Amino acid sequence: MTILTFTLILLLGAYLAGLAGSLTGLGGGVVIIPLLTLFFHVDIRYAIGAALVASIATSSGSASAYVKEGITNIRLGMFLEIATTAGAVMGAILAIYTPVNIVAILFGVTLIFSAAMTLRKKHEGALAEGSKLSYVLKLNSSYPTKDGVVDYKLKNIGGGFSIMALAGMLSGLLGIGSGALKVLAMDSAMRVPFRVSTTTSNFMVGVTAAASAVVYLQRGYIDPGIAFPVIIGVLAGAFTGSKLLMKIDVKWLKIIFSFAITAIALNMIYNGFNHKF
């Protein structure tokens, strides 16, 4: 396989990753890692670097549209970014000392758990009464839907913040956006409406990934030959995804979301046990 063939296949894979990432809030990184390691036999460290770049591209590419439409809760994102960026820096430090296959297994188990949680619970309805902290931090907001503007209020801010710190740490450790855990923290703990949590998660992934990407760039994880088809493919995919999201039902989104994270989880556990990382 020449560099040209490698680039073209990776471009296609990155396009699909960007599409799935922006539709589900997972980020583009999760598909990039198995694609690079399993299919191309690329060293996991290059895959992590590429996944981080993909996560930033998906996030920024699709967030630009959602932010303008007023769906993203910027204050909520900003507040939770304290947890995710601090976690991401911790994760990038831990990455030096941790056997990645053990983390991969743990992470896979967590993802399967969250997939089950997502399928079981449905939080379409917005809360009418929020917790005290949600008022202090001005986190309650509203978002546009087909039936007009819907107000929502939040609860369990501390719980959501803690899960976000963990999401940030896994993001820094494995190079993925941890969008699944971010949505879980907002959907299950804080009761953010699904569409708001998906778009706000997307919005946060960029900053979280950037916090650890600055470290990984200096460590040589980000290789230009892999990075450029990944950036272009993921951007094109994210653009298509953000156009599609407005037309797709949330019910379908949830099914795609759960299916995707379960597949990824099994993949990570399998590779963790086989010391492929």
Place this chain on the structure above:
Amino acid sequence: MNHNKDTKRVTDYDMQQLIGQVLRYGVLISGLVAIIGGIWYLFQQGSGLPDYSTFHGEGEGYTSLTGIFKGLGDGSAKEIIQLGVVILIATPIIRIVFSLVAFGLERDKLYVLITLIVLSIILFSTFGGLSI
């Protein structure tokens, strides 16, 4: 109608538009730079064989800003792509700086503080010598 509330709402809307623009242009510029570098890279090395099964790590020119700028001076394709990567990584960070200004204009002290904390964490990560 409360006049203050009205102006505040307009400012929040303005911030959404501004952040949207920052993200859009950052991503567009980085994508463009990456495409230019990428085509140049394929033109130079497209028929070669990819070698990513072993990790080479630091020491390459594209792992530091000075190295990237030096490579740009030599017209090296890899460093052009890496400049696109740096612009991409910088985009969400610039978004935070713009949010900081916007919260400042809204006189939202709590969120100026929150934004400053996030910015400090990222700057610490960038310059804190974490690349042990």
